[in-house]
Amino acid sequence: YRPRATLTAGTTIIPVGGSVTLTCFVQSSDGWKYEWFRRTQTTFEVPIRGQQNRDIRVSQGGIYSCRGTRGNPVYYSDRSDDVTVTITYKPKAKLRADNTAVPVGGSVTLTCSVNPSSSSGWKYYWYRDGNYSEALTTQDAVFHSNGQISVSQEGLYRCRGGRGNPVYYTEYSQEVQINKTLTVSGADSSLSPVWLMVGLVSGVSLIIILLLLLYCCRQSKCKSLFFSCCIREFIYYIHFNYSHIYMYSDRTIHITNMCNNICLFHRFLLHQVDPV
Template identity: 40%
Template structure:
């Protein structure tokens, strides 16, 4: 009861009851109630969990109200994960932190629970371990001096842990000199940097430049793998499965006429697009399935046999980058004999750029012109680079080039011949026209500044065939086996290579009559083809 006097009247009422308000949460208790610091203005701030009540007092002597209803204060906490990747892999390091919100200034003790429901206690809120098991991880905490404030288990953090599942993708065929993109990734995970490895069939695996974003562009054939790394402690993944990159290439023909005459000069090129900076070695295959190797991608020879020609190549320092045989180029060679001929003076394929040259047309015509293809595809005539005098084109100074020349007049065309101009100090002396089987041929070697040479070495298809003090090599009776690339060496210098063509010796009178009868019709078609090409 409470006694009150006002205006001479006395009022008596029941003792008032205090009202306590607070936030939410729940904790269990194992201690008796005790008084804490006063909050005389009716407010206090607490950071400890527990069950709280309040009461009021006033007057002298103090009159106390009833205690308020109990309010339960709990501590909130949560688990955070670092790194926060959604997918972890076995062996990676992970740190879980038991965060106690509002627990500053309190010494906490922590308890962790693993996916196998195992628990352990520690005085550190951070738990760093190696990821090995998928499942739910949770924690709870309590002040070291107040068991009442122990929390419930936190909301669980779910870890997904798996083996390292790498995917390496990309085109497995690359044109020589082109580039393809290889991609390395780990499914459903982030934060990776990547390393790349390459090997060949004859070399050990070695690391190549990083493609840290998971992509690299490669132009070399080989066997490729990748692996990833992430995290400050640099955890490495397993290496991916291997991807083999193969190389393809193509052959181009110049001039690109669909029909060639026996004895005409043709140039095939083993195309290596964008292969700059790589030293390539080439191998050619003829219609008779004969093969030979050379360090030049261009093969110039005299057309003699119809059939398929193909090439393959490889890097001189990386045999694995060897290609398969290219798609074949089919060359159709006719035995028809043109009604005109072209002679060259001096009669050799190779010339110094300072040399002069005469090209003479022979046949039943008074009006000739000399045409040229400056390889790879520039069409021109004597009036563009020389002086035409009757049936002879005079060239005062040969340009550094590789060109095909022929004569034409009306419907008459000569065989085409190949002539090259060089800035080198040494050239090979070899005939412009093919040599007939059974005939002799003489090859020579010439300096730009003098005629006499010391010891000279002659090579056929890069194989040494003569090393004597003579400056020339004589083959008394040429056979098909003598056909090939020739070059010479002297005093430490080496000439460019030239192709020596060998033609069959025909003794068939019937074959001769047949080719003469057929020549008129075919030459008409041939003439139209050349005219269209010249016009274009």
């Protein structure tokens, strides 16, 4: 009876630049050394020289097998089944956000993932505003699970996956911009009706004064001198009462070009008043 070697692999898919541990063992008894073999779809099988340990680490794709050896003369176990190790290109992480605007007093959830066709075991690293030398910590975000965090600070976020020892990283994810929601405070919004009422009352008052002045001048059939006095009184009244209107929050509305407006009004009244 000849024992049979068994070959196992930590994973059969490794990224470019990564590696995997292969383990060969014979169960019947101790004292075995091991021989390793590799071939590809296009090359013949060759022994892996310098490797007699039970565990070896490989970084090349190919079809691997092993067998046990011991004694003198050498006694061989049966060959193991083949294990195919495949090299894949470096995967890229994917980042998505449930919302890109942080509500007032709230947060948004970010989710990082690696292509499902890749093997599992990824740990995720988070970065903000181009600082890729230092990943975010629990002081910067709330870590819910291996692939999710909640953030309340605005900024440009990215993530990547890593696994193994030494750590093998995926490509960085695309960038996601997170902004804070801007709202109008209650104090500012409550002033809007006050502004509207002040402006409305001022406009109506000015119209009433203009109409009354026009009526008085037409009834009195004032001469030019009297009319000039009337206009001067009107200008004084307007200047005294309407040259400045003070609002809340130190905001001032200035009625500009008052002289130009009065001159236009003067010409209008001269046209309306019948000559005496």
